[in-house]
Amino acid sequence: MSFRSVVRARRLRFAEEPRTEVRFPGTGARESTSRSDRTRLPGKVVPGRDYEDVTVVYRLDTRLTGEGPDEGRDGPRPRSRR
16 A cells, blocks of 8 residues: 655644654554655754745555464465365
8 A cells, every 4th residue: 555645834833843653553464664755844843933835745655465364373374276
């Protein structure tokens, strides 16, 4: 799954330092990455400061690796042959 979002603001002010978290609940092993590219917005913002003409492009990619709860301690279950 891929998710991309673009947020733009003429003026942005944080009342307090934001706390963010990315989680992938559920079963099954996965490979995931998330990234944000910011324009005129630092990685760590200062509460109460105005940021103008801000753009944030956020991207999240995740995929199941095929390992999951159906696998036993000896590895994946063998597939039946037809």
